[in-house]
Amino acid sequence: MAKATYNGEKNSKERSMQKLLDAVGTIIKTKGYTGLSSVNVGKAAGLNRMLINMYFGSLDNLVETYVRGKDxxxxxxxxxxxxxxxxxxxxxxxxxxxxxxxxxxxxxxxxxxxxxxxxxxxxxxxxxxxxxxxxxxxxxxxxxxxxxxxxxxxxxxxxxxxxxxxxxxxxxxxxxxxxxxxxxxxxxxxxxxxxxxxxxxxxxxxxxxxxxxxxx
CATH class of the missing domain: 1.10.357 (Tetracycline Repressor; domain 2)
Known part of the structure; x- marks a missing residue:
């Protein structure tokens, strides 16, 4: 039987990235684009705002990723x-x-x-x-x-x-x-x-x- 691959860390990262993306949508709906700050995104996602730079490089990149995914x-x-x-x-x-x-x-x-x-x-x-x-x-x-x-x-x-x-x-x-x-x-x-x-x-x-x- 093949040994199961451990994906815990990878899955955790993907879940966190999705939470940050979802948070961008939440803020756009509730506060508009002027509310798109790292602090607000972090709070809405329930995550440390430092993860924005860690996973996306910058807040702008995060917002761009979100908007491009919404046709x-x-x-x-x-x-x-x-x-x-x-x-x-x-x-x-x-x-x-x-x-x-x-x-x-x-x-x-x-x-x-x-x-x-x-x-x-x-x-x-x-x-x-x-x-x-x-x-x-x-x-x-x-x-x-x-x-x-x-x-x-x-x-x-x-x-x-x-x-x-x-x-x-x-x-x-x-x-x-x-x-x-x-x-x-x-x-x-x-x-x-x-x-x-x-x-x-x-x-x-x-x-x-x-x-x-x-x-x-």
């Missing part, structure tokens, strides 16, 4: 990736509608993503820049598929999508931070959220209809 925008896209593959260039309006509505629903309920977006808006950092670049790659795939439909028209789909994404971020962050109405809409209520979704659908319907006129 926020892929999760927020929902079934839109499958639609892109399924429909190819057939119905890009349905794909964009799914992307935006899925993003609204996910962003509205995921406090951690809300804090990450606030971080992106508040200060420039290498990790936040790279996350934004990854998000843009997903958008590039979609826009390349949609471009033929809008060729030789004056419809700027990228600008329309940009305004919708910006509106989603701002309205959700405003509602979550202030718990107040926005343009007399309670975004925190199911009814208010549904109104925003319907507006997204209508704007996209009108945008695609305008491009269609050029083809007649």
């Amino acid at each position: 926020y925008w892929v999760a927020a896209a929902g079934n839109a990736r499958e639609l892109m593959e399924e429909k190819k260039n057939k119905d890009t309006r349905e794909i964009l509608e799914a992307l935006l509505i899925n993003q609204l629903s996910y962003f509205h309920k995921e406090e951690e993503m809300q804090k990450i977006v606030l971080w992106q808006l508040s200060e420039r950092s290498e990790i936040m820049f790279e996350i934004a670049e990854e998000r843009e790659k997903l958008g590039e795939t979609f826009f390349n598929s949609a471009d033929p439909y809008f060729a030789n028209t004056d419809v700027d789909l990228r600008a329309v999508a940009g305004l919708l994404v910006g509106g989603i971020y701002y309205m959700v962050l405003h509602a979550k931070s202030n718990d107040s109405l926005f343009c007399q809409i309670d975004v925190n209520s199911p009814e208010g959220l549904e109104r925003i979704k319907n507006a997204i659908k209508q704007i996209l319907k009108d945008t695609y209809a305008k491009a269609e006129k050029y083809k007649r």
